[in-house]
Amino acid sequence: MMKVIKRFYLALVLAFLYVPIVVLIVQSFNAGKSRAKWEGFSLRWYEELFRDPDIIKSLLITLSIALLAALFATIIGTLAAIGIHAMRKRPQSIMLTLNNIPMTMPDIVTGISLMLLFIFTQVERGFVTMLLAHITFDIPYVILSVMPKLQQMNKHTYEAALDLGATPGYALFHVILPEIVPGVVTGAMLAFTLSLDDFTISYFTTSPLVQNLSTLIYSQARKGIKPTMNALSALMFIALLILLLLVNKRTRDEE
Amino acid sequence: MTSFQVPGWGYVLMAVGFAAFIALLIAYIVVNRGFKRPVFASPYVLWIIVFTVIPCLLVAYFSFTDPAGNFTLDNFKSFWDANYNTRKGIDPALLQQYQDMGLSLDDLGLGRNPINIDTLVFSLWMAFLCTAICLLLGYPAAHIMADREFRLGPTLVVLFVVPMWMNFLLRTIALMSIMEDGGLINTVLNWLGFGPAKLLNTTAAVQVGMVYNFLPFMVFPIYNVLNKMDYQLSEAAMDLGCNKWKIFYKVTLPLSIPGVVSGITMVFMPAVTTFYISRLLGGGKVQLFGDLIEAKFLSTSLNEWNVGSALSLVMMVLILLSLGLLQKADPKGEGGGII
Numbered sequence: 001m002m003k004v005i006k007r008f009y010l011a012l013v014l015a016f017l018y019v020p021i022v023v024l025i026v027q028s029f030n031a032g033k034s035r036a037k038w039e040g041f042s043l044r045w046y047e048e049l050f051r052d053p054d055i056i057k058s059l060l061i062t063l064s065i066a067l068l069a070a071l072f073a074t075i076i077g078t079l080a081a082i083g084i085h086a087m088r089k090r091p092q093s094i095m096l097t098l099n100n101i102p103m104t105m106p107d108i109v110t111g112i113s114l115m116l117l118f119i120f121t122q123v124e125r126g127f128v129t130m131l132l133a134h135i136t137f138d139i140p141y142v143i144l145s146v147m148p149k150l151q152q153m154n155k156h157t158y159e160a161a162l163d164l165g166a167t168p169g170y171a172l173f174h175v176i177l178p179e180i181v182p183g184v185v186t187g188a189m190l191a192f193t194l195s196l197d198d199f200t201i202s203y204f205t206t207s208p209l210v211q212n213l214s215t216l217i218y219s220q221a222r223k224g225i226k227p228t229m230n231a232l233s234a235l236m237f238i239a240l241l242i243l244l245l246l247v248n249k250r251t252r253d254e255e
Numbered sequence: 256m257t258s259f260q261v262p263g264w265g266y267v268l269m270a271v272g273f274a275a276f277i278a279l280l281i282a283y284i285v286v287n288r289g290f291k292r293p294v295f296a297s298p299y300v301l302w303i304i305v306f307t308v309i310p311c312l313l314v315a316y317f318s319f320t321d322p323a324g325n326f327t328l329d330n331f332k333s334f335w336d337a338n339y340n341t342r343k344g345i346d347p348a349l350l351q352q353y354q355d356m357g358l359s360l361d362d363l364g365l366g367r368n369p370i371n372i373d374t375l376v377f378s379l380w381m382a383f384l385c386t387a388i389c390l391l392l393g394y395p396a397a398h399i400m401a402d403r404e405f406r407l408g409p410t411l412v413v414l415f416v417v418p419m420w421m422n423f424l425l426r427t428i429a430l431m432s433i434m435e436d437g438g439l440i441n442t443v444l445n446w447l448g449f450g451p452a453k454l455l456n457t458t459a460a461v462q463v464g465m466v467y468n469f470l471p472f473m474v475f476p477i478y479n480v481l482n483k484m485d486y487q488l489s490e491a492a493m494d495l496g497c498n499k500w501k502i503f504y505k506v507t508l509p510l511s512i513p514g515v516v517s518g519i520t521m522v523f524m525p526a527v528t529t530f531y532i533s534r535l536l537g538g539g540k541v542q543l544f545g546d547l548i549e550a551k552f553l554s555t556s557l558n559e560w561n562v563g564s565a566l567s568l569v570m571m572v573l574i575l576l577s578l579g580l581l582q583k584a585d586p587k588g589e590g591g592g593i594i
Contacts, residue, residue, distance in 0.1 A: 006399045013396045014414055017470065020429035023439050027432065076298050083296025095296065098303050101311075106528035106574060108545055112552060112567050113310030119560065120313055121265025136306040139299060158292070168290055199424040199531070204552065214424055221535055225432050233425050244420050248413075 021237060028230040045231040054216065055232065061127065062212040066195035069134035074188040076135070077142025082176055084143070085150040099140045110137060111204030118205065126210045133205040134195045141194060142187035148254070149183035150176075186250045193243040196236075269305075276301055314571070317564035330565035334371045371547060371566065378544035381458075382526035385465040386473075389522045390515065392466070393473035397514075398507075400474075401481035412478055415471045423468050423525075427535050430467050434460060434536070456538035464536040465526050472525070473518035480514030481507070516584035520577050528570060544570065 028046070032039030049055055084095045102110060114133045118125055153176070161171040177184075199214035206215065213236060220229050280297065284290050321327045396415075400408040418426065433439040434454040441451045454460055484507070492502045530545030548570065551563030 006402075006405075010396055010399050010411065013392060013470070014411070016467065017414070017418055019439075020433050020467070021426065023433050024429040076302060079295040080299030083293045083299070086292030087296070091293070095300075098307065101307055104574075104578060106524060106570070108528045108530060108548060109314070109567055109571055109574070110310075112548065112563070113314050114306065115552060116313040116317055116560065116564065117306070117310040118265065121268060123265035132306065136302070139302065143299075168292070172295070193420075197420070197422045199422060214422065217428065218424055218531060218535075221428050221431065225428060225435070229428070230432065233428055236422065236425055240421060240425075241417065244417060248416075 024230055025234040025237065028227070028234040030227070033227055045227045046235075049228050049231050049235075052228065055213075055228075058211050058213050058216040061210060062196060062214075065127070065131050065134055065212060066192050068131055069138050069195045070188050070192040072135045073138035073142050073191045074184060077139040077187060077191075078146050078180070078184050080139065081143045081146035081150060082172070085147065099143055102137050103140050107198075107200035108204075111201040114201070115204045125205060125207045127206075130202055130206040130210065130212070133201050134198065137198070137201055138191035138194060141190045142184075145187035145190055145251070146180055146183040149180040153179050182250070182254055186247060186254065189243065189247050189250070193240065193247060196243070197240055272301075272305070314564050314567050317561050318568045320561060322561060330562045333562055334565060334569070374542055374547050375544050375569070377542075378527055381462060381465065381543060382523050384462060385469060385526045386519055386522045388462075388466050389470050389473040390519065393470055393518065394477055394515070397474045397477035397481055401478050401484075403486055412475070415474045415478070419471045419475065423529075424531055426468060427464055427532050430464055431455065431535050434463075455536060456540050458537070458541050460536040461533045461541045461543075464532040465529065468529075468532060469522040469526055472521040476517035476521065477511060477514040480511050480517075484510050513584065516581055520581040523577055524574055527573060
């Protein structure tokens with residue numbers, strides 16, 4: 001009896017978490033405009049979605065920001081992880097603490113502080129500022145993905161390469177990188193996903209003229225939810241879910 | 256983007272700074288004939304300084320200055336008294352004249368109106384309530400899944416982990432769409448004969464939205480701690496004659512405290528800082544501290560960056576306090592806070 005109650009309770013909590021999402025996805029296939037009545041399966045809203053120039057523009061912005069941010073964050077983050085790993089204890093712990101700041105700070109504070117930086121330096125907010133912000137919050141996660149791989153590596157291979165006459169650059173590409181590639185790829189995927197996922201920081205670091213999908217959805221949803229927004233949200237849900245599961249699987253396999 | 260614009264000095268500074276950094280790096284390598292590995296971290300050090308440290312200092316700088324850049328505490332004074340700045344901007348002679356006419360500050364709409372502090376208190380209360388509800392709902396869920404006899408437990412936990420990484424905005428919108436007037440909940444209520452109810456744009460809706468978004472952050476750390484717990488301890492307690500409840504109170508609960516504290520901070524922090532949950536589910540009628548900050552920065556009519564920075568600084572202090580509390584209660588990070 002107790003067992004049944006327990007399972008029922010768990011099912012209830014999970015239903016609370018998942019029913020809204022499932023309903024949203026189902027509604028996006030509803031032929032009618034009504035949220036309550038099922039009027040047959042249709043891809044109508046998805047078609048409208050891809051005919052809306054604003055949404056296409058935001059989609060392109062979102063994807064290019066995510067790709068560029070992941071690229072830069074992966075390069076800077078991987079190099080940083082290698083550097084931090086080789087540091088002495090004290091500077092290392094300082095760097096790791098600094099690395100934690102953007103992850104523990106609430107998004108709204110990160111967003112505002114970056115916004116102030118751009119206001120202060122009179123940089124007009126738009127694509128570039130959003131990209132800079134995304135790189136900033138992506139790097140710590142790349143470092144966290146690469147660090148465990150470095151710790152698994154044999155400490156002396158790099159020094160051995162140098163002793164055998166390799167330059168640091170050569171040793172980086174031919175000794176360290178091949179060993180940590182899985183961590184780097186996971187980091188890049190995580191950075192890409194987080195960048196697609198972000199709303200708050202983008203919201204504060206861009207202008208209304210340059211919107212990514214999240215800020216677009218937000219500005220539309222404030223006026224009430226249109227069926228096309230359901231379709232867009234459903235697509236983003238699925239895309240993010242797949243990416244997250246992939247990243248999670250990679251992290252677990254590596255362990 | 257159509258017309259050519261002179262770039263702000265920020266871009267110039269960035270370009271010059273970047274060039275200087277490269278030059279320094281090359282000089283360093285040439286002088287030392289090669290370099291050690293920590294040098295690989297230098298681009299990131301530069302990045303952290305420019306995009307994390309300086310922005311944080313700027314928040315502090317803006318909090319203590321007026322728009323002209325002079326030192327002032329007015330931003331914090333207006334925190335206690337919303338009309339402080341307006342009142343200050345009025346010619347004192349004119350004000351005296353009005354007061355001589357028998358009009359009080361309240362009549363002029365300039366009376367002490369402590370909206371900011373009210374909002375903060377309300378926000379803290381909402382966050383507290385959200386944390387309490389999450390704890391009450393989440394602890395049993397975590398406990399059930401961590402039960403060794405429940406085979407599905409580890410699989411089901413994934414269902415709690417996934418939403419932690421999911422876009423909160425999208426999840427809030429999903430919730431919004433089932434709570435709308437013609438949404439699923441109202442349809443069911445109608446069908447049951449309870450008639451349509453106004454669900455959105457209420458404080459309760461915002462509270463439900465917060466619990467909905469942050470519940471996984473409570474469940475996961477508690478599950479983590481309970482799962483790692485040595486089950487032999489509770490077996491020993493049973494052998495020594497404890498009943499189920501006593502085992503829970505004397506063994507399980509005390510040992511799970513790090514997870515609980517971790518969960519509390521992880522729910523409380525985002526709950527204090529949220530702004531879009533209240534905007535979407537409260538329809539602008541329910542204002543939280545995050546909404547206030549957002550308005551100060553982004554509402555086109557205000558642009559009170561200095562006051563907004565002061566509010567953000569208060570928020571940062573709150574966050575640091577709760578992080579300190581977490582550090583103290585769970586020094587080894589057993590709750591496994593951030594995955």
